[in-house]
Amino acid sequence: MFQPMIHGLFLALGLILPLGAQNVFVFNQGANQKQFIKTIPVIIAAGLCDTLLIVLAVLGVSVILLSLPMLQIVIYCIGFIFLIYMAWSLWKEKPQALDRYQSMSARKQIGFALSVSLLNPHAIIDTIGVIGTNAAIYESTDKMFFTLTTIIVSWVWFIFLAIAGKVVGNIDKTGKYILILNKFSAMIIVIVACIILKQLLVILF
Numbered sequence: 001m002f003q004p005m006i007h008g009l010f011l012a013l014g015l016i017l018p019l020g021a022q023n024v025f026v027f028n029q030g031a032n033q034k035q036f037i038k039t040i041p042v043i044i045a046a047g048l049c050d051t052l053l054i055v056l057a058v059l060g061v062s063v064i065l066l067s068l069p070m071l072q073i074v075i076y077c078i079g080f081i082f083l084i085y086m087a088w089s090l091w092k093e094k095p096q097a098l099d100r101y102q103s104m105s106a107r108k109q110i111g112f113a114l115s116v117s118l119l120n121p122h123a124i125i126d127t128i129g130v131i132g133t134n135a136a137i138y139e140s141t142d143k144m145f146f147t148l149t150t151i152i153v154s155w156v157w158f159i160f161l162a163i164a165g166k167v168v169g170n171i172d173k174t175g176k177y178i179l180i181l182n183k184f185s186a187m188i189i190v191i192v193a194c195i196i197l198k199q200l201l202v203i204l205f
Contacts, residue, residue, distance in 0.1 A: 004142040008149030011134055016157050021083060021116040021192045022046060026158050028090065028185045029109055030165020039162040041106040042113050043155075049117030050154040053124060057132030058147050069203070075119060076200040082115035083193035091186040120192070 016023070029042045089112075104112075118124075131150055138146050168177065 004138050004146035005149045007134065008146040009153060011131065012150040012153035013157075015130060016154060021086075021120060021189045022113075023161060024185045024188045025086070025112055025116050026161040027165040028181060029104060030162035031169040031181055032104065033166070033169070036162065036166050038106070039109075039166070042109040043158045043162050045110040045113035046117055046158045047155040049114060050158075051151050053117070054131055054147060054150050054154070058135040058143065060132065073200065073203060075124070076196055076203065079115070079119035080193050080196045080200065082112075082119050083189050083196065086112050086115060087186040087189040087193065090182045090189070116189075120196075 026039075026042055026046055030036070030039050033039045135143055135146055168181070171177075
């Protein structure tokens with residue numbers, strides 16, 4: 001029981017710690033929202049998306065989906081468009097002071113979280129290629145503990161990111177650093193989008 005749990009813990013940490021569009025967005029919302037409770041939608045959305053991808057990977061369903069070339073092209077195209085839109089939205093946000101933040105609505109948070117999670121080919125491929133493959137070495141109860149551990153790590157990490165973002169937001173009373181964070185977040189997301197575009201062109205040509 002402990003071996004698959006430890007395995008799942010370190011594997012999940014290794015996958016989720018690197019700076020990516022999903023992590024940047026969750027942190028950004030923690031910093032931009034006036035109250036922590038308003039970051040709950042993005043935490044739940046990101047957590048549920050990761051949970052879905054992990055479960056599909058363990059069951060092997062995702063491997064079947066990615067074996068369809070046309071589906072891959074559709075995922076890459078939609079993912080690229082959503083990431084560019086999200087980067088543009090973050091770039092345009094210009095908070096002046098903490099009490100005048102134009103915080104992102106719950107619906108918009110959920111929509112963006114879905115796009116950077118389910119429409120991000122890197123997230124899907126990492127989940128399938130790493131978590132799915134590693135889960136295959138376990139059976140029955142051990143596989144269940146491995147899967148649950150990776151899911152729990154994902155949820156805890158998103159909560160931590162939102163809290164860390166909120167701490168930064170509380171320190172920055174003028175909105176100056178939040179503005180810089182928004183620009184930085186937008187640039188990171190554009191880089192991810194460009195990588196996705198490059199991979200799409202490789203598939204097409």
